[in-house]
Amino acid sequence: MLHAEGLAKAYGSGAGALKILDGISFSVKKGEFVSIVGPSGCGKTTLLMTLAGLQRPDSGSVSFKGKVLNGPSTGIAVVFQDYSRSLFPWKSNLDNVVFGMVRNATLGRAGKLARGRELLAAVGLDGFADHFPWQLSGGMQQRVAIARGLASQSELLLLDEPLAAVDAQTRADMQDLLLDLAERFHQTCILVTHDVEEAVYMADRVVVLTRRPTRVDHDIVVDLGKKRDQITTREDPRFLEIRHDVMAAIRRFRAQAPVSEMA
Numbered sequence: 001m002l003h004a005e006g007l008a009k010a011y012g013s014g015a016g017a018l019k020i021l022d023g024i025s026f027s028v029k030k031g032e033f034v035s036i037v038g039p040s041g042c043g044k045t046t047l048l049m050t051l052a053g054l055q056r057p058d059s060g061s062v063s064f065k066g067k068v069l070n071g072p073s074t075g076i077a078v079v080f081q082d083y084s085r086s087l088f089p090w091k092s093n094l095d096n097v098v099f100g101m102v103r104n105a106t107l108g109r110a111g112k113l114a115r116g117r118e119l120l121a122a123v124g125l126d127g128f129a130d131h132f133p134w135q136l137s138g139g140m141q142q143r144v145a146i147a148r149g150l151a152s153q154s155e156l157l158l159l160d161e162p163l164a165a166v167d168a169q170t171r172a173d174m175q176d177l178l179l180d181l182a183e184r185f186h187q188t189c190i191l192v193t194h195d196v197e198e199a200v201y202m203a204d205r206v207v208v209l210t211r212r213p214t215r216v217d218h219d220i221v222v223d224l225g226k227k228r229d230q231i232t233t234r235e236d237p238r239f240l241e242i243r244h245d246v247m248a249a250i251r252r253f254r255a256q257a258p259v260s261e262m263a
């Protein structure tokens with residue numbers, strides 16, 4: 001469904017240019033859940049924005065469903081980490097979700113409202129359609145943002161640290177909710193996360209990036225089956241083995257990094 005080929009990107013120009021991506025290539029198949037991890041500041045968000053067509057690479061290309069991406073596509077939605085800035089505070093939760101359908105020309109207003117209510121119910125917020133985001137907890141607001149991402153009916157959902165700002169218990173619940181939604185809506189997902197355990201728990205594959213200038217270091221298949229469980233999956237010896245390999249790679253890059261690059 002998505003193929004990144006030799007993506008390179010620098011910020012700035014000349015001697016002061018900061019080289020971020022340095023020839024990133026990988027593919028994501030329809031229905032896959034792929035996590036991307038890497039050392040702090042290696043360019044995970046830059047990569048995700050490039051995959052979304054929101055930022056152009058200096059060289060290389062992104063192909064989505066066989067066509068080179070030259071800008072944002074209706075087939076790709078992004079859920080950002082900072083839900084407090086990505087939701088409109090003056091719109092109800094339902095209207096925030098309906099906004100995700102802005103480019104849907106087939107559903108009328110009534111159809112969009114009905115679909116918006118369905119999606120809020122799917123993320124466990126059926127009683128909160130007419131509330132405003134600021135009346136909800138952080139975890140609930142992020143669920144509204146996820147419902148909006150799903151509302152666009154995009155085939156590919158890009159998730160940039162969507163659970164970074166919620167507490168640990170909510171985070172575990174949201175991981176399971178996201179996995180459940182991805183399966184129910186046959187959603188292909190790419191998740192950027194700092195959390196190695198989360199990356200392995202959620203994904204069919206984990207793409208591990210090097211430090212800057214960034215390349216793909218490992219592309220690891222998480223052969224744990226589709227059904228995950230917060231207790232048994234995390235205790236599975238294969239889970240622990242994969243987590244070990246990913247963590248060891250990231251720590252190796254941290255050990256090589258100048259102190260100024262350690263966040």
Ligand SMILES: Nc1ncnc2c1ncn2[C@@H]1O[C@H](COP(=O)(O)OP(=O)(O)OP(=O)(O)O)[C@@H](O)[C@H]1O
Binds near residue numbers: 020039040041
């Ligand atoms: N628009 C920009 N202009 C200049 N530099 C930028 C820009 N966006 C990001 N950077 C720099 O590029 C580097 C990579 O940033 P990016 O946010 O892509 O990395 P990241 O891996 O997502 O970071 P983190 O681990 O902190 O989430 C950082 O040093 C950042 O300061």
